[in-house]
Amino acid sequence: MSEWILEMKQISKEFTGVKALSHVDFKVSTGEIHCLIGENGAGKSTLMKVLSGVYPHGTYSGDIVFEGNVQQFSRISDSVQAGIAIIYQELALFPDLTVYENIYAGNEVRKGLLVDWNQTILQSKDMLRKVKLTVSPEVLVKDLGVGKQQLIEIAKALSKKVKLLILDEPTAALNETESENLLELLRELKHQGITSIMISHKLKEVIAIADKVTVLRDGQTICTLDASKGEISESVIIKHMVGREIEDIYPKRLNKQIGAPLLTIHNWTAYDVQLGREVVKDVHMHVNKGEIVGIAGLMGSGRTELAQSIFGNPKAYKLQGDLYQDGVKKVFKHPRDAIDSGIAYVTEDRKGDGLFLIQDIKQNMSVANLNAISSQGVINNNEEVKIANHYKQSLNVKASSIEQTVGHLSGGNQQKVSLGKWLFVNPSLLILDEPTRGIDVGAKFEIYTIMNKLISEGMSIIMISSELTEVLGMSDRVYVMAEGKITGELSIEEADQETIMKLATH
Template identity: 80%
Template sequence: MSEYILEMNDISKEFVGVKAITNVNFKVRKGEIHCLIGENGAGKSTLMKVLSGVYPYGTYQGDIVFDGNVQQFNKISDSVKAGIAIIYQELALFPDLTVYENIYAGNEVKRGAFVDWNQTIVQAKEMLQKVKLNVNPETLVKELGVGKQQLVEIAKALSKEVQLLILDEPTAALNEDDSENLLELLKELKKQGITCIMISHKLKEVISIADKATILRDGKTICTLDSTKGEVTETNIIKNMVGREINDIYPKRKNKKFGDSILELKNWSAYDAELGRHVVKNANLHVKKGEIIGIAGLMGSGRTELALSIFGNTKSYKLQGELVVDGHPRKFSHPSDAIKAGIAYVTEDRKGNGLFLIQDIKSNITTANLKGISSLNGVINENEEVKIANDYKSSLNIKAPSLEQFVGNLSGGNQQKVSLGKWMFVGPKLLILDEPTRGIDVGAKFEIYTIMNELISEGLSIIMISSELGEVLGMSDRIYVMAEGEIKGELPIEEANQENIMQLATQ
């Protein structure tokens, strides 16, 4: 009997003449945690969609051998019946249904022709115990946080007697505590004999949990690293992912020069009427020309709310205090007012709020500044639009076949570059970046950081909100730390470290 639960042999898949993966070989031993790593666009998701039946048998070349048998999955339900479950980054739960209804949706517990709801609840409790989630199974899913919803997804997979559990960026939207709990659960599932494949960009997580790590680059298998041989290291992973060594992922800026204050907040507060509380309280903050300000804090600390209150107050908060731009008090009632004043905001949710996924690259880049490509009578100059979009595609190194490519088909890193291009085209003085590298790989992160430094050298200022302490420490000139809507402290970068940031963030 084979030691491998999964063998994917010489798998190739192409789309309209473009090869997404070429002769990929991927083997997973029974009962191991195997991480699948690669830059955005390397082919990880394509490979898993082939495995799960999203891309049915006959649409790819190569063989899938699962549990000793060659498989021909024509749809997702075929792979589920075989014992394979995949959990995507965007959770597939029904928010208005209960936890137990979600766990057994499509896999109902029946007595005869009818659903046995009492037994469903009993079995749901057993599944929740397996994933160490202590919630009432009759709770609506929408009432749970993202971390608990992730556990409900895993409980749903376990209810189908899964042998191989695939998780696609499972901790991307989780805070540190929830991420740690999830990783511990995967180790527990391993003890129970469940094999896991985890796709992740977070190298520390990979190093802490992986028995093996297979790296894809440009749609091809590069290598498989073995933790028992000490091969799963940050240096090895990065070198094989990007095809070169990145000795310092946070590129250093030379000849730092700070000018006058670009933005200042004085006793700034934002009251959310729907929540019935202040989401920002008496914030005092300033940003100088040519400076990167980092804003750190745990999820729910008020960082995004602070950004939205500055950028035209899209949430209709009740605002108090003073907002000063270039030395002049300002009041913004709409994002267009903030844009006119030279402020741009790159949202943390690029797919939901930042980009039009069903439109092409050029349309997305120019959408925030249509006046910049229009005549006096409002007619868009299509030649100018193409020229502008091409300039940003080149300068930001957006990897796509053409400007006509739908943004929804781009990798996360390239989507983020399009989002940056969109806001750079409005000509801002101050760029607010909310989680600028969330869900993108180390190579794309390095490119984003390099772009940030180039923008600063051109005289822009940046406010960077990030949940990654390494990123905050690696890129900022000064750091503000938020907790419960308040700025708890300001740290010069020379005095900042992970310990004192976390101490302020948990006050």
């Protein structure tokens, strides 16, 4: 039996003249956890889509050798049949179906021509035990959290007798406990003989779990590092990923000039009618001019709900309390009111809420402030092009042109487009909700540099982040939230990870 379960040889793939992969070689040993990393747009997801049959044989050049045999997958079902399963960041589950229906969807347990539902439920229980998930197989998927849904995806793969499991950013939407549980499961699957490929931007997780790491850059294989030889470290990975040393991922801000309060809220409470409970409770906070205020807390602590309640209340919460902007009391009944008052909000879910993925960069950049480039309801196309090119250049959006469809951009470049869209409204206060979620270390550095530039130009920023190092690296002050309340306010000098976590679990 070959040492390699997978060999991808000289894989090249083009999209309308753009080379996404150029002669990539990628080898994975049987029974290892192999991490595939690189900046956004490096070609990681494209390579995995070639492997899984999303891009069928004939649309790329090179060979896929799986378990010693050359493969020519024409569709996803061909790779599944061979024992390859891929789990994407956006989970492919049916929310209104039960856990057992999802696990065996398309792979039903049959008795003759009929589905044997009793046996399906029994086998589902066995799969759930394998992934250490203690839920009833009869519960609806939509009633479970993201971490549990991720485990159901893995159970679904195991039900198909997977040999090679591919996970694309599996911990991007998970909290630290859920992430650690998932990594521990991958270690257990390894002991059961299942090989895993994991794409991740979280370098600490990569270092903790990888047997080997392959780095892609600009569609090419840069190197493969071996943990058993002591080759894997954060500085080495970053150097190979970005092609240069990044001494400090959080660029220093010189000549800080923090002024008077720009935004102040008192006794701020938001009641979610659908949930039937308060999601923000009696919050007092302020943001000064020229300041980055970090908001830390665990998932479900009320950080996003606080941001949305300030930004014109798009979720229609019942609000109580007072909001002052430059000392003047304001009431925002709609996001448009907040935008007109100089407040912008970059959502944590750029694909779901932040961007029109089927439209181009130009249309996405201008959509939040069409009045500025319109006359009598008609958009001035020349102005729209000028504005889009300005932000494409100033934010260093890597794209062939402003006509490129946003859905085809990498995560980091999508985030820059989302940022450009809101900079076009010329806000005095920018709320950034998870500004670097799902983007690589090089793109993070660029986002941080942009944030510092905006602050130096007089803007104020509220930054919500689940990465404590990011909160500590970029903030001037930090508020910590737990169960809808502010449990602490810390100057950056007194803030550290331990203190924040104590307040976050208050």
